[in-house]
Amino acid sequence: MSRESLLTTSVGSLPKPDYLVRARAARARGGITQHDLDELARQATREWIALQEQIGIDVLVDGEQYRGDMVAYFAENLDGMAISGLVRSYGNRYYKKPIAVGPIRRPQPITVAWWEFAQSLTERPVKGMLTGPYTICDWSFDDHFGSRREMVMALAEVVRQEAADLEAAGARYIQIDEPAVSTRLDELELAVEAMGIVTSGLRAHTTTHMCYGRFEEVYPRLLDIPVDEIDLEMTNSGLDLLERFREHPFTKDIGFGVIDVHSHRIPPVEEVKGHIYRALEYLAPEQVYIDPDCGLKTRTVEEARRMLETVQQARDEVRAELASGKVPSPV
């Protein structure tokens, strides 16, 4: 953990600009070629990398401009996975849920070329972004394995291959998201074992993002997940987990979400600084990455930009206050 304190980053997804949303719809109707769509996704990636640099974010993401759903994207690129008809998630929102239909293999790298493209645009590190094997299994149907454990382990092997290729391509940060872990706490050990397969042998800084959970109930077992950093939706969960850190210190790096992304509200900088100071009551500054709670893809481009700016400004002011010794008394 010998690095700068309070690095800023974001969880992964960023909103797609209108021209890309329209192009994806056109592509679905067969109106444009995949090549043309990819070119527009590259344009959007350039814009997001430039914007993150301009804001001053330390560890960048490509914003997943070329992906639809975080599970379906991987399923579409794996042998042995197919895509189902539509199922409803809530309200008028439907999605095509993946199905395991045979032995799972990765015919070729999935995200590496996109990561290389994004990294070529900046000197700052860009995170490699993967969906974890437990979440891919949990958010898919199974018409092949008949056992969740077997399916998770088969997926762990292909995600491991992808992580290794990202590292070989030069990725210094690799994030393997497991948002589904919080819904089946009885299977935490399975998720831990699968993550062990994915991260074994990696020298890159590894992170997993989780959300929608009452993590205080699995803390400190959560620390068993074999990654360097766990990124948590701290603000939406009311910072409830912090008290548990007094009893059981958080032994890994933490991605500390400081803005609730499920709301359109852009909080004042002072409020976000308050969250950072709360974090520093329990955690060392070198241990903490500051980011919004979760992926920003459901926000507008403008909301996402303002949220990232707020995160950055809050971090800069806290850093300056810490350096000058003018730390405000706890709020």
Next chain:
Amino acid sequence: MIATAVSHYPKLGDGPGEQALRLAIGRVDRGEAGPEEIERAAEAMTAAAIKEQEAAGLDLVTDGQIRWQDPITYAATRLQGLEIGGLLRWFESNTYFRQPRPSPGIELAWTGPILREDLEFARRHATRPVKAVLTGPYTIGTLSDPSHLGHRRFVLELARALNQELRSLAEARPEWIQVDEPAIVNNPSVRYERDFSLFRDAMAVLTEGVDAPLSLYTYHGDVADVPKLLELPFRLFGFDFVQGPANWDLLREWPQEKGLGLGIVDARNVRLEEIGSLVEQVGRAVALTGEGLIHVSPSCGLEFLPRETARRKLELVARATHAQGVTV
């Protein structure tokens, strides 16, 4: 022996015309059409859901709960004294519901029929018997934020309000009134303490004076550890034998006078069951419970599946039911 569905049915499919409701909601959201367009589409999709259940070979159908956003809010928004809050995950699934809470200063009350019109609409469009299905007070109350009322008082007030709904439904003389109480099951995502005595009290309040055949369905887990479950005032008990294999234990000392809902076709996964295995399970249930009333069904509602798979699952239910050569 009877083949039936449990509760909901997909609101949309990949086939022609099967997107009517989704498109109508989209148009109304964009201000391109009035709410009557949603109403017309909901009626068409309800009629289609009934037709497909009948075509699959079911003997007893539901209206598919096509108008329901989720299992909680349809009734909750039609009772007085509840506010609807944020989205929460429905058990360990990838679907959500909005969480109700009691409005401060407004008494929780039933102010008029909730499902009566839906039941009558379904009956007009069905050629087979229709059951009325509603989510029970223990589940609504447990998945809500009870706020100032506290869990027990809130659940019992809901039970009192929904008792009036059951009485109103009973006047329409439905074949069955089914109460769904999944919140009482053993499920890995469940983090609340299950309160068996409150559950019993709520079921007593809910069913008091209701003159209709009542069934109690649970799913997403087992209820094998719920004390004196089969003594509750229901004529039939439906269980999920896919996510709750421990439910087989409940069949060991089965009271002759009670009917059994046998949820053996997995409504959470697309894999199609071997008919032989289903027939074997039906046979095992008959052997354990005697020649009583059995309703064979999917393990829970079908909205977790794509429509085409939902149809095939119901065909499996019907084949497994009628393969027995036993008519009850």
